[in-house]
Amino acid sequence: MENKVLMKGNEAIAEAAIRAGCRHYFGYPITPQTELAAYMAKRMPKIGGTFLQAESEIAAINMVYGVAATGRRVMTSSSSPGVSLKQEGISYIAGSDLPCLIVNVERGGPGLGGIQPSQSDYFQATKGGGHGDYHLIVLAPSSVQEMADMTSLAFDLAEKYRMPAMLLADGTVGQMMEPVVLPEEKNVEFTEKDWAVTGTKCARPHHIVNSLYLVPEELEQKNFERFERYAKIEETEARYESFMMDDAEYCIVAFGIAARVSKNAVLAARAEGIRVGLIRPITLWPFPKKALKDASEKVKGFLSVELSMGQMIEDVRLSIGCSKPVELVNRAGGMIMSPEEVVAGIRKLKEGEAK
Amino acid sequence: MKRVTLFVGHYGSGKSNIAVNYALFLKRKGHGAALADIDVVNPYFRSADSKAELEKEGIRVIALPFANTNVDLPALPSEVYGLVERRDVCAVLDVGGDDRGALALGRFVPYILEENDYEMLFVANFYRPLTRTAEEALEVMREIEDAAGMRCTGIVNNSNLGAETTAREVEATANAAEELANLSGLPVVFTSFDAKLSPAPEVHDPFPLTLQKKII
Numbered sequence: 001m002e003n004k005v006l007m008k009g010n011e012a013i014a015e016a017a018i019r020a021g022c023r024h025y026f027g028y029p030i031t032p033q034t035e036l037a038a039y040m041a042k043r044m045p046k047i048g049g050t051f052l053q054a055e056s057e058i059a060a061i062n063m064v065y066g067v068a069a070t071g072r073r074v075m076t077s078s079s080s081p082g083v084s085l086k087q088e089g090i091s092y093i094a095g096s097d098l099p100c101l102i103v104n105v106e107r108g109g110p111g112l113g114g115i116q117p118s119q120s121d122y123f124q125a126t127k128g129g130g131h132g133d134y135h136l137i138v139l140a141p142s143s144v145q146e147m148a149d150m151t152s153l154a155f156d157l158a159e160k161y162r163m164p165a166m167l168l169a170d171g172t173v174g175q176m177m178e179p180v181v182l183p184e185e186k187n188v189e190f191t192e193k194d195w196a197v198t199g200t201k202c203a204r205p206h207h208i209v210n211s212l213y214l215v216p217e218e219l220e221q222k223n224f225e226r227f228e229r230y231a232k233i234e235e236t237e238a239r240y241e242s243f244m245m246d247d248a249e250y251c252i253v254a255f256g257i258a259a260r261v262s263k264n265a266v267l268a269a270r271a272e273g274i275r276v277g278l279i280r281p282i283t284l285w286p287f288p289k290k291a292l293k294d295a296s297e298k299v300k301g302f303l304s305v306e307l308s309m310g311q312m313i314e315d316v317r318l319s320i321g322c323s324k325p326v327e328l329v330n331r332a333g334g335m336i337m338s339p340e341e342v343v344a345g346i347r348k349l350k351e352g353e354a355k
Numbered sequence: 356m357k358r359v360t361l362f363v364g365h366y367g368s369g370k371s372n373i374a375v376n377y378a379l380f381l382k383r384k385g386h387g388a389a390l391a392d393i394d395v396v397n398p399y400f401r402s403a404d405s406k407a408e409l410e411k412e413g414i415r416v417i418a419l420p421f422a423n424t425n426v427d428l429p430a431l432p433s434e435v436y437g438l439v440e441r442r443d444v445c446a447v448l449d450v451g452g453d454d455r456g457a458l459a460l461g462r463f464v465p466y467i468l469e470e471n472d473y474e475m476l477f478v479a480n481f482y483r484p485l486t487r488t489a490e491e492a493l494e495v496m497r498e499i500e501d502a503a504g505m506r507c508t509g510i511v512n513n514s515n516l517g518a519e520t521t522a523r524e525v526e527a528t529a530n531a532a533e534e535l536a537n538l539s540g541l542p543v544v545f546t547s548f549d550a551k552l553s554p555a556p557e558v559h560d561p562f563p564l565t566l567q568k569k570i571i
Contacts, residue, residue, distance in 0.1 A: 004482065004516055004519070005482050005483065005484045005487070005516075006367070006480060006482040006483055006515065006516050006517050007367075007483070007484055008367055011367075011484060015484055035366075039485075042485065175397075177367055177517055178517050178518070179482075179516040179517050179518070179519045182484075
């Protein structure tokens with residue numbers, strides 16, 4: 001039989017995390033990400049790992065904080081309302097410069113909202129979410145294969161830069177089934193880290209994991225250092241996919257499931273003779289600003305396609321210095337736009353620009 | 356053919372897809388047919404999605420009152436009782452995935468066993484990561500039987516790789532299905548695949564599926 005398997009996006013994240021050496025999972029069930037926790041509950045006991053259903057999301061993220069302090073690969077997952085509950089812990093983990101993976105399989109909000117897919121946690125994921133000056137590395141998969149591949153990448157980046165990484169998916173990518181080639185099992189052997197709390201055995205000075213600073217000068221210095229690191233990440237780690245942009249006069253910007261709908265819209269619009277392309281941000285932080293800036297020198301206008309009331313559109317406008325018109329095609333509350341709605345948005349952009 | 360057909364299996368193995376196609380198959384053979392979607396596990400893709408198509412064919416569809424809404428409430432409608440108690444139509448039951456999904460069967464089991472005119476078919480997709488081998492599939496089957504309080508009576512081989520399925524992928528799983536049959540002592544009742552597959556897989560027990568779920 002083939003080495004491909006048929007998986008749900010949520011399961012692909014779980015299996016890929018295990019293969020990336022993650023042996024510690026803490027979570028609390030919530031639709032539409034529960035398959036991830038269910039998969040972990042089945043697999044972790046068989047491989048000597050930890051699966052723990054905590055008493056709440058807040059407890060789960062603080063368990064992640066604890067394991068992250070020991071330098072082991074650790075993760076949690078939830079959906080929108082649950083990720084809101086985790087924000088305090090995420091801020092503490094970022095303030096302690098620890099790596100971990102947080103998965104958000106988004107659903108419609110605000111409040112308890114609904115269980116259908118959404119992308120309305122973009123601001124929360126990319127602009128902080130919790131208190132204080134910090135960022136997460138945010139990856140946006142748009143297929144089941146990418147759910148697997150980006151899980152592995154997220155762990156690597158989090159560890160490399162000692163900061164939390166987030167996989168920002170939506171209910172559709174979490175629930176849909178597609179064939180996947182799973183990544184190879186990584187060597188999970190633990191390497192000693194010069195910051196991890198693993199017991200000194202009286203042989204070395206203490207490593208201290210902490211986000212509290214009693215002297216404001218020290219706290220300011222920590223913030224400065226952290227943002228130097230962030231600047232380096234913004235320079236080197238921005239990722240995106242460019243689709244039919246070579247001769248494009250108009251540029252759609254969309255990520256995740258909205259990008260899949262948009263690809264169909266690009267093909268449909270081109271069949272009508274409108275030259276459209278797509279830039280799909282793969283990292284939402286760092287945002288692929290340069291790719292959009294470069295595109296703005298060639299295209300006549302942009303269309304931000306989002307499952308929200310328009311959040312990423314602000315980053316699109318900032319990236320291009322508001323040099324070209326940027327319009328929005330959006331649905332909210334768990335609804336998904338059709339390719340036809342996107343094509344209509346492109347036509348409108350074209351007409352508006354002709355005036 | 357039995358009056359009640361229950362489809363159980365690992366979640367994501369294709370139970371809903373098989374159930375809607377099987378109801379259509381019964382109807383086209385001239386039987387009165389009704390389908391009950393009693394999947395209390397998965398709120399996203401479900402057999403209720405095909406309600407309009409089935410009702411057009413004259414097949415009654417009983418779905419959870421809140422299927423495909425934002426209410427993630429696992430309440431079963433009372434009409435399901437009617438389906439197991441009233442014996443004038445063929446009933447197809449689409450049961451939720453894994454042992455957790457099969458738990459919902461519990462209250463109907465006494466009626467089904469008493470009538471004793473049923474088949475409980477275990478749907479297997481050997482391309483699913485937790486049922487890659489006959490041994491793994493058997494483990495899931497036993498968990499489901501324990502939760503349901505009923506034994507499976509046959510196997511449906513629904514192995515597929517989604518949109519990337521060709522005849523070769525289906526044919527390659529015949530051995531695993533045979534092995535599951537040997538381990539469990541149950542027959543492979545049919546091998547299902549998308550009716551649009553061309554060429555069709557060469558299997559001795561084909562069941563082409565004409566209704567397919569929408570994929571973005």
